[in-house]
Amino acid sequence: MTTPFAQHNHSQAPSPQHVDPSKKRPKVLIVGGGLGGLSLGMLLQQTDIPYEIFERASKPKALGSAIALSAATDALFKQCNIYDEFTSLGKKVLALQVIANEQRRVDYKMDFSNQEKVLGATGHAIARPALHDLLFRQIPKDKIHMSKKVLSTDDQGDKGITVAFSDGTSVTGDILIGADGAYSAVRQNLFKRLKAQNKLPAADDVPLPYRTVCLVGQTRPLDPTVFPHLLKDDCQFINTLGESQPLAWITLTTPQGTVCWSIVRFIEVSHTSVDDKNKDASVDQEWGPEAAEAMCNEVRHLPVMSGNESRPWSLGDLIDHTPKDLISKVKLEEIVFKTWFGGRTVLMGDACHKLSPAGGVGCQNAMHDAIVLANWINALPSSPTSKDIEKAFQSYQDERLPFIATAAKSTQFYSTMASGGVAAKIIRFCAKHMPEWAKRRMLVVLAGNRPQCSFLPLVEDKGSIPPAFQPSLLATKPKMTVSYDAASV
Incomplete structure (x- = not known):
């Protein structure tokens, strides 16, 4: 079967651009070769931070439908110099047509045509396999390993952390990142260890x-x-x-x-x-x-x-x-865990916050996780201790959690609207008759958080509404001037 997308190759993978020979960098182990893990790998590839990606599947195969990404992810693609290819693989999303019946008649449209003026960019819809292929090609072949199913993790304090795989191999690094989805093996091992230490909140000790x-x-x-x-x-x-x-x-x-x-x-x-x-x-x-x-x-x-x-x-x-x-x-x-890290292990994407796709922000938030996490990891001191690493992880969670909480509420709103019943009818009526100021506000809530990578050249944000305050950008690149939305600070 032929595919309309490019074949998986790594010819476009960039060489590190930001090298600091005075620093002894932590080795990062990323478990999960999905969109979030690949985004993080793509960013770390721009630095001198050693990293490797371990994927459970035997070959890259991204199932699924399409992903609608708002203007909030444009900076990531532009900073990594793949924006033109990204936009060529997708189509602009100028409106969402809602059919509130089964008669093939549009009941109303949610118009996004003003997003470029308000947010400085336009959202795009792209087939999930096409996006996965694009990100996969940014990772050098020797840095991604397939058929790597995690069996256990062993945090040895200041000696590092070791991951054992089902094929009998193991690897040791300084930081372990669980980007392996809703049923994350990294999270399960982390929670098992924290539970044994009486450090796992009861709210996190639940089935999904x-x-x-x-x-x-x-x-x-x-x-x-x-x-x-x-x-x-x-x-x-x-x-x-x-x-x-x-x-x-x-x-x-x-x-x-x-x-x-x-x-x-x-x-x-x-x-x-x-x-x-x-x-x-x-x-x-x-x-x-x-x-x-x-x-x-x-x-x-x-x-x-x-x-x-x-x-x-x-x-x-x-x-x-x-x-x-x-x-x-x-x-x-659908769950947002309270615990995102412990020791040398940290979670991202669906591994720590699994959101309903009704709001269309799951992938976007995984990419934002990657940006913020990359910023804090890059800002670590030379030869970081376990305490340094945990402090960076805490900063990452503190920065991301408010936006995840907002996203979770929005997905519940859209889920209720689509599920039927009295509440759904009320929400559909309100959405259909929403005034322009409310639509603009909703756009800002969903895409006002437009984070950028602090160690790459910044992209000019031309939106009439400045991006939400980004602590990792200010903290890890303090000598720059950044314009923020005052209401979000």
Whole structure:
């Protein structure tokens, strides 16, 4: 099968640009080769900090649909000199079209056309595999290791930390970063150690809860004459809300001529991973290929807007044009842990804050984690002690947690809007009749945090609303002048 994206190679991986020979730098071990871990690796590649990435999968294969990134991530791509390629792989998101019925009629639009004026940049939607491929190519081949399943971690205090893998190998470094997703093996080992020391909060000693399941996929390139929405320059980002059932489905168009799609089912009663294990059916049966196919059959009849009035499309048409190995069914956990670090171990992305995709900010926040964490790691003194490292981790969590709390609230808002019921109807009505000042404020809340990497040349932020205050930028690059949104300080 051919793919519309570039093949995985590392020819574009940059050489370190910021070298300080007077410093003895900490060796960083990153577990997880997803979007967050790769973003962090891409930033550390610009420094003289030694790092390696360890990924459980045997080969890079990013499943999923599309990711809508706001203007809040533009600086990352610009600072790493991949912005032009990033924008070529995606389409601008100028509006979200909401279909509050199943009759293929747009009920209202959430207009984002003013985001460039307000935020200084425009958001883009990009297929998840394309974004993963782009970031993967920024990492030198010798710095990423596949088929590395973590078995245990051993924090030896000022002697470092060792990670043991299932293939019998191990590696020792100074800092361990868990970027390995919702069921993070790094987090499980960290929490086990903290629990034995009576340092783990009871709120963190819980199975992961979820109230939604999702089916995702991406079609092969389609003929735009039969799916005319592909002809439009901007991404046709359409969210259809089920009328009589707790379902919502999203379609997004890409420059590669594909359609990314996802269907979310809302569960009335919250479940956990423990519930799954206690069922007669195994977890693999519930979440494997057969389960994905069963859900595909259940949602085939749901209508899709394609721009083709003579031959309306349904989800079944998109499913039929999607390779089966690119369709997956997943559960969408929602939790923000209180504990993000301990000793030489720190967590980022889904490993410490798993947000519902309803708000569309999970990937964005993982990338922001990478920027802030890279800033604090780069600012560590020469030959940092465990105490130095924990202090940096505390600064990282203190900086990121308020934004994560805001993001969690926004995802709950969108999740409620799509799930049905009286509350959903009220929220939909308010969203439809939202005044312009409220829309602008919402835009600032969702994308006002526009962090930058302190050890790379800063990008001019041309937004009429200055970016939110960024402690790591000020603390790790004190001699510069930065304009902040006074309301966020």
